[in-house]
Amino acid sequence: MKVKKQKRHRKAVRFYTACYGFREPFKILCDGTFVYHLLANGITPADTALTNILGASVKIFTTRCVIAELRSLGDFYSDSVNAARNLITARCDHEKRKTAAACITEIIGENKPEHFFVATQDAELRKKLQEIPGVPVVYALRNALFLECPSAVQRDFAKAAEEGRSHMTELEFMMLNIKKKGVDSEEACDALDANNDNVDNQDLKGNDKPSRTVMNDKIQFKRKRAKGPNPLSCKKKKQKVDENSAAGKESKKIDNSVRNRSRKRNRSKKNQFVS
Numbered sequence: 190m191k192v193k194k195q196k197r198h199r200k201a202v203r204f205y206t207a208c209y210g211f212r213e214p215f216k217i218l219c220d221g222t223f224v225y226h227l228l229a230n231g232i233t234p235a236d237t238a239l240t241n242i243l244g245a246s247v248k249i250f251t252t253r254c255v256i257a258e259l260r261s262l263g264d265f266y267s268d269s270v271n272a273a274r275n276l277i278t279a280r281c282d283h284e285k286r287k288t289a290a291a292c293i294t295e296i297i298g299e300n301k302p303e304h305f306f307v308a309t310q311d312a313e314l315r316k317k318l319q320e321i322p323g324v325p326v327v328y329a330l331r332n333a334l335f336l337e338c339p340s341a342v343q344r345d346f347a348k349a350a351e352e353g354r355s356h357m358t359e360l361e362f363m364m365l366n367i368k369k370k371g372v373d374s375e376e377a378c379d380a381l382d383a384n385n386d387n388v389d390n391q392d393l394k395g396n397d398k399p400s401r402t403v404m405n406d407k408i409q410f411k412r413k414r415a416k417g418p419n420p421l422s423c424k425k426k427k428q429k430v431d432e433n434s435a436a437g438k439e440s441k442k443i444d445n446s447v448r449n450r451s452r453k454r455n456r457s458k459k460n461q462f463v464s
Contacts, residue, residue, distance in 0.1 A: 198242055198336045201325065205339070208347035209323040211304045214246040217327065218279060218296065220289040221259040222310035224251070225269045230332045239327070242334050243306075250279040250305070254292035279303075290314045297324060306336075322346035 205211045217239060232238050239247045251273050259270045281292050290311060297305060297318075307318055308327040318324045319340040326337045339347075 194335075197338065199244055201336050201338055202243055202245075204347075205323070205325050208350070209304070211325075214248050215243055216248050216250060216303060216305050217308050218250045218252075218293060218305040219255070219273075219276065219308045220251070220293060220311065220314070221255050221262075221266070221269060221273065222289075223308040223327075223329065224255075224259070224273050224276075225266060226310050226329050228268055228272060230329070232329065232332055232334065238334055239308075242327070242336055247306075249276050249308075251276045252279050252281045252289070252292050252296065254281055254283055254287050255289045257286045258289050279305075290317075297321065319343075 202211075227233065227235050227238075236247055236249060239249070256270060256273045256278075259266050259273060279296055281296055283292060283295075287295075289309075290313070293307060293309075293314070294317070296303070297307070304323075306325045306327055307314075309315060309318075310328060315326050315328060315337070318326050319337070320342050322343045323346075324343075325339075328335055328337065
């Protein structure tokens, strides 16, 4: 893989992980055209080739509708059918067989809970997926795999979501005003409770839809409690010494010193003058 191509792929992977929450191991949903292209061009094993592109471990999925579509094409695609059966089957609740493009589009859905990479050679499906934010597309050219760069729609959606997270919500704005004005906590709670009751009443009536930024949770104001002294700053208690015991020890020392002095004896020098 060339250095420029590798840098482009890593940059795209970082974009999807940071903005849309993709995590390792990456899940790749393949259709029949991609499986056939891998076998025809000898791009095996597929998981190793995809790992080299994305720079992380992968899990390859397919659907029952994709396998049924390959089986309906005849014996010429029998190898592709066997290869698709060895992949992990993603759950699709279709009683009647649908086309691979329709099945993959329904599995991805609007919220994209599974965070799938879609691997396909269908040009129409690739264009359709580029208009859906948060759906990376993998395709192949001969014996090389590529990850498409994020489209303008995906970049604009990520930018708008980031700007929305940077602004304050209505609840945060109310809390900020409460702190500035110095309103008592009880009055603030009453005001917020009244606001939440109004929002609930509007939901029951169905006249007005509440904004997404309003939260029904009540604010809990924590009271500051008196804390104990820091144990590291406290001095240790000094042990009290009994005066009687101290006086007894001193008297013993004095007696010993007196006794030591009294034990000294002077030798007589009478024999020195005897001739």
